[in-house]
Each structure stands twice: as structure tokens, then as C-alpha cells.
Amino acid sequence: METLQIGSAKLTWLNGGVTHLDGGSMFGVVPKALWAKKYPHNDKNQIELRTDPILIELDGSNLLIDTGIGLNKLSDKQKRNFGVLEETNIEASLSELELTVNDIDIVLMTHLHYDHANGLTKLVGEEKYESVFKNAKIFVSQIEWNEMQQPNIRSINTYWEKNWRPVVDQVYPFREKIEVLPGLTMVHTGGHSEGHAIIRFREGEQGFIHMADIMPTHAHQNKLWALAYDDYPVQSVLQKEYWMEAGYKEKVWFTFYHDAYYRAVRFNEAGEKIDHVERLRYSYD
Numbered sequence: 097m098e099t100l101q102i103g104s105a106k107l108t109w110l111n112g113g114v115t116h117l118d119g120g121s122m123f124g125v126v127p128k129a130l131w132a133k134k135y136p137h138n139d140k141n142q143i144e145l146r147t148d149p150i151l152i153e154l155d156g157s158n159l160l161i162d163t164g165i166g167l168n169k170l171s172d173k174q175k176r177n178f179g180v181l182e183e184t185n186i187e188a189s190l191s192e193l194e195l196t197v198n199d200i201d202i203v204l205m206t207h208l209h210y211d212h213a214n215g216l217t218k219l220v221g222e223e224k225y226e227s228v229f230k231n232a233k234i235f236v237s238q239i240e241w242n243e244m245q246q247p248n249i250r251s252i253n254t255y256w257e258k259n260w261r262p263v264v265d266q267v268y269p270f271r272e273k274i275e276v277l278p279g280l281t282m283v284h285t286g287g288h289s290e291g292h293a294i295i296r297f298r299e300g301e302q303g304f305i306h307m308a309d310i311m312p313t314h315a316h317q318n319k320l321w322a323l324a325y326d327d328y329p330v331q332s333v334l335q336k337e338y339w340m341e342a343g344y345k346e347k348v349w350f351t352f353y354h355d356a357y358y359r360a361v362r363f364n365e366a367g368e369k370i371d372h373v374e375r376l377r378y379s380y381d
Contacts, residue, residue: 103299110189112164116142116179134315144356159202166214205236206308238269240291287332304349312354
């Protein structure tokens with residue numbers, strides 16, 4: 097597992113599973129001749145996208161950013177359509193760190209699409225679902241939480257009742273911004289979904305910005321490259337521009353949940369890469 101120390105925060109990428117989605121959808125109106133230079137694709141025009149939660153050890157607390165694709169949550173048809181070759185195995189990842197799911201104190205949900213929220217709950221028996229992180233507070237924007245429970249005709253395909261009902265008593269919705277721990281803040285951005293949020297950590301001269309799905313991979317650095325999956329692409333572009341300029345100026349790390357090649361990248365004020373953490377490649381890749 098890859099790790100990164102940023103000030104007093106230790107980040108570790110866990111095994112949350114993998115999907116393979118259409119490259120055109122992931123890069124929206126950007127021509128393949130451009131995006132294919134930035135990110136590999138297979139003969140089906142699919143690109144590899146991890147769904148790997150980030151464990152943050154900070155101030156004596158264990159936090160997770162998102163929860164993976166889940167285990168036994170998808171039908172065979174969904175696995176085929178989403179290109180799922182591996183499901184979430186967070187318990188094994190935590191075990192390597194001498195932790196369990198019961199040691200997770202806080203879960204930071206950037207948004208609640210199935211590929212981020214499936215790991216919140218697990219199937220027990222044939223039809224019952226229960227919380228995975230029973231001791232954790234779950235933070236998510238109020239807008240996202242509202243839509244999760246009352247999805248529209250489009251979002252009903254990604255906001256699933258089995259992912260929210262078992263954890264309803266653990267959820268702490270916030271409005272525009274919340275400081276979860278000193279220096280660690282969630283900020284509502286909208287864009288990818290109406291309730292989408294980013295995560296920012298700042299400690300002295302060090303820090304990171306987790307852009308979640310308004311910059312899902314290093315190849316989405318161009319502020320105009322928005323996803324076809326975005327509900328509000330113009331908002332995604334505006335928010336990406338604002339936060340990337342801030343990150344460039346401060347030379348903080350940008351961390352990734354979906355990127356199959358880089359866990360984190362740091363840029364200078366000109367937007368040039370000055371440091372990075374590569375993802376280790378395994379036999380199943």
C-alpha cells in the first residue's frame with residue numbers, strides 16, 4: 097500500500113476495487129486524440145479507474161475518504177457494464193495496518209454515487225444490509241444527503257437505498273463547509289453532483305486537496321476537461337479552476353481516489369508536476 101506523510105497527516109491508499117469505464121464518458125467533449133495521450137485505454141475504449149479509499153491518520157483519529165465499489169453489491173450485469181474486475185477488500189487492507197473497520201472514527205463522503213458509497217454497507221444474509229463502519233461519524237453535504245434519499249429520474253441509477261438506509265443514524269450533513277478536525281475541511285462544490293464536496297488539509301506550509309470527481313485523475317488537470325457524467329459541468333470547471341489555482345500557489349498535494357497510475361501529484365505555480373506518488377501495479381492489473 098502506498099503512503100504519503102503530509103505534516104502530521106499520514107495517508108494510506110486501501111484496496112477499494114477497480115472499474116473500467118468508457119474513456120469518452122470520463123473526458124466528456126474532449127476528443128480521444130487528446131485525452132488518449134494523457135491516460136491509457138484498452139481496445140474497448142475503456143480506461144482503468146480505481147475506487148480506492150484513502151485512510152487518513154490524524155490527531156489520534158482514523159478517517160476514510162470514500163469507501164470503494166463495495167463487496168457483493170453489484171449484479172453480474174453491473175459488474176460487466178462497469179468493468180469491475182475486483183471488488184472492495186478494505187478489511188484486508190486495514191488488517192495489514194493492524195486495524196479493523198471498527199477502528200474507523202470518521203468517514204468523509206465526497207459524494208454518494210455507488211462507486212464511492214457502496215462500501216458503506218454490506219449484505220448480511222440474503223436481503224439485509226448493515227453498516228460497515230459502525231463506530232464512525234459519516235460527513236456528507238446536506239444537498240448530497242437529500243438527493244441520496246430522494247433521487248431524481250437520472251440520479252436514481254447511482255443513489256441506492258441500500259447504501260444510505262443502514263447508516264442513517266451515523267450521518268452528519270453539513271451546509272457549505274465544515275472543519276472536521278483542525279486543518280481538515282470539507283467544502284461543498286457541486287459540479288459532478290449537486291452535493292459534491294472536496295476535502296482540504298492545511299498545516300503550516302504543507303497540505304493536500306482532494307478534488308474527488310471534479311478532477312478524478314491526473315489526466316483531468318486541464319480545467320476545461322469535465323466528465324460527461326457531471327450533472328453541472330460548468331460548475332465543475334469553475335470549481336476546478338479555483339481550487340487548482342489555489343493548490344498551485346500553495347504547492348500542496350492533489351490526491352486521487354480513481355487514478356490507476358498516480359496516488360498524488362504536486363504542482364508548481366505554473367501547473368508543472370514537481371513531485372508525485374505512483375501507484376504500485378499488481379498482477380491483476
